[in-house]
Amino acid sequence: MRILGHSPPRQVCDTTGDFSGAIMGFMSSPVSILLPSEVLLSGPAPRVLRLGLLAPLSGLLGVAGPSIINCAILAGEEICLATESVMELLLIDAGGMPDAVAREVDLLVGAGLVNGLVGTHTSNIRVAVEARVADRVPYVFTPPHEFSRARAGSVFLGSDPKEHLRQPIAWLARNRRVTRWALIGNDYVWPRQVHEAATSVLRELGQHVVLDRLVPMGHVNVAELVAATRRAGADAILISLVGRDGIEFHRGVTELDAGQSFVRLCTALDENCLVAVGGDSSGELYSAMPTFLQQADDRHLRLLSSYVARFGLTAPLPGSYAEGCYDGVHVLAALCMSGLLANKSAVDAAGQLFAEGAGSPAGRPKHEFDLTRRPMQLARANHTDLEIVGMPHGV
The missing domain is CATH 3.40.50.2300 (Response regulator)
Structure with missing residues (x-):
């Protein structure tokens, strides 16, 4: 890194x-x-x-x-x-x-x-x-x-979830030729809404959801989730397991020698999490986040x-x-x-x-800071680096 x-x-x-x-x-x-x-x-x-x-x-x-x-x-x-x-x-x-x-x-x-x-x-x-x-x-x-x-x-x-997912999923559908998705996330408010939004986005793009699983925080059975994904015939996984649970999942995928079995798109993976995983060299692990270290x-x-x-x-x-x-x-x-x-x-x-935008009108304190919002980025894991592959304004 x-x-x-x-x-x-x-x-x-x-x-x-x-x-x-x-x-x-x-x-x-x-x-x-x-x-x-x-x-x-x-x-x-x-x-x-x-x-x-x-x-x-x-x-x-x-x-x-x-x-x-x-x-x-x-x-x-x-x-x-x-x-x-x-x-x-x-x-x-x-x-x-x-x-x-x-x-x-x-x-x-x-x-x-x-x-x-x-x-x-x-x-x-x-x-x-x-x-x-x-x-x-x-x-x-x-x-x-x-x-x-x-x-x-x-x-x-x-x-929001649709803003988060639309361009990354479209890029993967176009460039990786995936069509059948498993949705795996933690069972709380944000991953639930991510799954709902993902189902809508995937349908609009002609993709199919073949598995939808929410697991309690701190209770990730990686072997069972990988087996269920294989049984469903998925060729891609949208992963909304957060922090420590996501780290455990990706470590388990590597230990099960399943890293190249599916394209994995993560909604909550940054470089700290990837380093904690131990890196990934499968070429199949992607992350959609607003920023990455290498941009x-x-x-x-x-x-x-x-x-x-x-x-x-x-x-x-x-x-x-x-x-x-x-x-x-x-x-x-x-x-x-x-x-x-x-x-x-x-x-x-x-x-x-x-x-x-940046700056302040007369009478208000001056902040040398850009107040524009950051667009979503798509990156692929290469060992402990996340290398940007998707453009912020298109696929």
């Missing part, structure tokens, strides 16, 4: 979340990292922009946690430099049970301890948090998301350059989830500093900021 042509990072977290690389340089950072217990004792900080950071310190997405935290710090430092403001990031573990996470967030919001929330975590956590927060503060959710009834306080930066657009390259300069080559890989969190912190800070929330909902205010 290479970043900007440098040697591969020597430190990669495992699936339980190794945060040694995520705490580099905290003492010298202008951004303070706080825990809920600290702010419950100290109380509100009216002269500080305090953002709640819901990041997976444990659970399915714990593998992405260290780089998510790093990218949040990087974004915060850029904002402090650009606006001469003071920022605190309140770190909340979003890897626990949904009700427990939501209760903790509710306590913090109810006590007036955060100006807003940015979340990079699974959608079952988002649903629980939204129900508790009830639009009292803006909530920026960064990963791909399911179709959802719009809430005035929630801003989605990721794609070469200016916006992405600037982020990677800043990340390496700030945290070094041994830091956890800044994969797609982490880059989404970087965007989310910038967007939430722009919302909180814009003055628009005084008479607009978070959704309407974000829509105005996105329409204006």
